[in-house]
Amino acid sequence: MPSNKSQEGDRRFIAAARREQEIRMKGYRERALKLFPPVCGRCGRAFEGKRLRELTVHHKDHDHDHNPPDGSNWELLCVFCHDNEHSRHFAADWSDGPAPASPQPQASTYNPFAGLDALLKQKKR
Numbered sequence: 408m409p410s411n412k413s414q415e416g417d418r419r420f421i422a423a424a425r426r427e428q429e430i431r432m433k434g435y436r437e438r439a440l441k442l443f444p445p446v447c448g449r450c451g452r453a454f455e456g457k458r459l460r461e462l463t464v465h466h467k468d469h470d471h472d473h474n475p476p477d478g479s480n481w482e483l484l485c486v487f488c489h490d491n492e493h494s495r496h497f498a499a500d501w502s503d504g505p506a507p508a509s510p511q512p513q514a515s516t517y518n519p520f521a522g523l524d525a526l527l528k529q530k531k532r
Contacts, residue, residue, distance in 0.1 A: 435474045435481065439464045442478040449488035463489045 445454045445462055454462045465484045466473065473480050484492060 436464050438474075438476075439478055439481045439483060443481075443483050446483065447485040447488055448482040449484055449492075452485055454485070461486050465489050465492060 440459075440462075445459055446452065447454070447462065448465075462483050463486055465482050467480050467482060470480070
């Protein structure tokens with residue numbers, strides 16, 4: 408069972424990590440908003456005023472520490488498109504394809520036009 412002292416240390420560590428992340432996010436968000444127009448890169452919605460907070464900075468390579476000054480790793484996405492982007496990558500990372508033990512369904516070999524040429528030739532006679 409962890410002691411109160413170690414729990415307090417954990418809390419301080421987590422709080423410090425959150426503060427650092429918030430500072431880092433604020434820095435690249437402000438830079439991205441200066442570099443790019445306030446428009447979602449996917450759906451094209453424009454944002455201004457209070458609604459500007461719904462526009463997020465997406466890291467194209469998913470590395471939040473890769474923040475080049477020219478913004479080449481960023482794109483502005485609305486919260487909906489940003490969630491969609493991350494859920495697509497999460498699902499792709501989660502799935503490795505079909506399980507090896509499961510048999511793959513056979514592709515259909517049915518051809519609805521098989522023998523049609525013979526039928527057409529018969530009609531011409």
